[in-house]
Amino acid sequence: MKIMMQKKDQQNTKKDSAAAICPECGKETDKTVKNVCPECFGKKLKLFELPEVLHARVCPQCGAHYHKSKWEDLGTPDEVAALTAEKNLFIPDEIENVTVGMHPHARSPYIYDVLVDIEGDVDGVTYYQNGKVEVRIKREACEMCSRRAGGYFEGIIQLRANNRIPSKEEVTDCLNLVEESMMTQLKKGDKLAFVTDTITFKDGADVYIGSAKAGRHVCKHIIEMRGGTVAESFTLAGMKDGKEVYRTTFAMKLPEFKKGDVVYFEEKVIEIKNCGKRVTGINLMNSSNFFIDSEHFKNTKLLGNTADAKETVLVSVEKNGIQILDPETFETITIQKPMGFNALPGIEIKVFKTAYGIFAL
Ligand SMILES: [Zn+2]
Ligand SMILES: [Zn+2]
Numbered sequence: 067m068k069i070m071m072q073k074k075d076q077q078n079t080k081k082d083s084a085a086a087i088c089p090e091c092g093k094e095t096d097k098t099v100k101n102v103c104p105e106c107f108g109k110k111l112k113l114f115e116l117p118e119v120l121h122a123r124v125c126p127q128c129g130a131h132y133h134k135s136k137w138e139d140l141g142t143p144d145e146v147a148a149l150t151a152e153k154n155l156f157i158p159d160e161i162e163n164v165t166v167g168m169h170p171h172a173r174s175p176y177i178y179d180v181l182v183d184i185e186g187d188v189d190g191v192t193y194y195q196n197g198k199v200e201v202r203i204k205r206e207a208c209e210m211c212s213r214r215a216g217g218y219f220e221g222i223i224q225l226r227a228n229n230r231i232p233s234k235e236e237v238t239d240c241l242n243l244v245e246e247s248m249m250t251q252l253k254k255g256d257k258l259a260f261v262t263d264t265i266t267f268k269d270g271a272d273v274y275i276g277s278a279k280a281g282r283h284v285c286k287h288i289i290e291m292r293g294g295t296v297a298e299s300f301t302l303a304g305m306k307d308g309k310e311v312y313r314t315t316f317a318m319k320l321p322e323f324k325k326g327d328v329v330y331f332e333e334k335v336i337e338i339k340n341c342g343k344r345v346t347g348i349n350l351m352n353s354s355n356f357f358i359d360s361e362h363f364k365n366t367k368l369l370g371n372t373a374d375a376k377e378t379v380l381v382s383v384e385k386n387g388i389q390i391l392d393p394e395t396f397e398t399i400t401i402q403k404p405m406g407f408n409a410l411p412g413i414e415i416k417v418f419k420t421a422y423g424i425f426a427l
Contacts, residue, residue: 091103111195113186114156119199122202122203124143143175143178150180165184167183168181176204180198184197222272222316223284226270227270228294232270241266243292244284251279251284261274295318300314321341321360324338325340327341327372335351336350344358377417379391399424
């Protein structure tokens with residue numbers, strides 16, 4: 067161990083200017099520390115105590131570190147090694163103005179050398195010492211990762227669509243949203259925010275999830291992005307440590323209609339804008355706004371989607387109607403003029419042809 071010494075407080079030194087003889091080395095000294103000269107004191111001084119070898123437990127899956135009888139996220143293995151050394155460092159009370167430096171170096175992924183620099187004052191004289199500790203990292207699955215590996219789940223998200231079968235793309239998109247939202251919850255500290263299992267079938271998918279709380283966020287996220295509804299129910303799954311354990315089922319339903327779907331309903335042709343608990347859209351027959359509670363939106367007929375609208379030439383604009391070429395027969399026909407319509411004749415406009423007429427979009 068290297069020992070350095072320097073005189074710090076010049077004024078203090080001057081005050082004690084009555085020179086003394088050091089009883090250890092016999093040299094004359096201006097300043098004494100605990101009755102001997104600073105050099106002799108420094109030779110005996112132990113600024114700190116630290117074991118030669120320390121052990122730490124780190125989860126290889128998630129990087130959590132076992133600390134104070136629980137698993138915590140404490141950063142990189144470097145940081146875990148430095149923290150382990152710091153926790154086991156003992157500095158006597160008589161040392162004042164202590165500064166500690168920790169420098170971890172990986173010897174292998176499991177063994178770290180942590181170099182320790184300590185500076186501190188005794189009776190106004192600053193001493194510096196350094197040392198080294200070996201931190202051995204044991205890789206051990208944390209409680210959460212063990213649960214995950216054991217197929218633990220608190221809830222099931224039943225992903226379906228209302229009155230129809232969702233497309234494969236929709237299901238894939240929703241499963242991506244589940245992953246995205248779970249990752250956010252995991253980063254926010256919900257260590258059970260993981261997907262245990264996903265089973266896809268014709269009607270949709272069942273997603274088994276570690277955290278019911280995260281499941282709630284996931285459903286909210288899907289509804290925000292794609293609309294739809296969710297209903298929660300609980301079932302008793304058993305007993306654990308004398309407590310009842312419940313599982314949550316999230317019955318998630320994607321909306322029956324997508325944005326842009328054109329639907330025939332009660333002698334109206336509706337272009338859907340949003341389809342959640344409430345359906346909103348535009349009645350293409352008179353350009354009026356349409357809204358209704360989804361439970362009353364029944365006996366509907368899907369006519370298509372505005373994504374399939376055809377372009378055609380606008381022939382002329384009259385007071386109440388517009389003349390266009392029928393996109394299929396190319397005959398000139400007059401159709402309803404949409405509200406706020408301000409296109410000029412000769413350009414191409416988008417129209418949607420149905421059994422109930424042709425509508426300009
Ligand atoms: Zn001495
Ligand atoms: Zn873990």
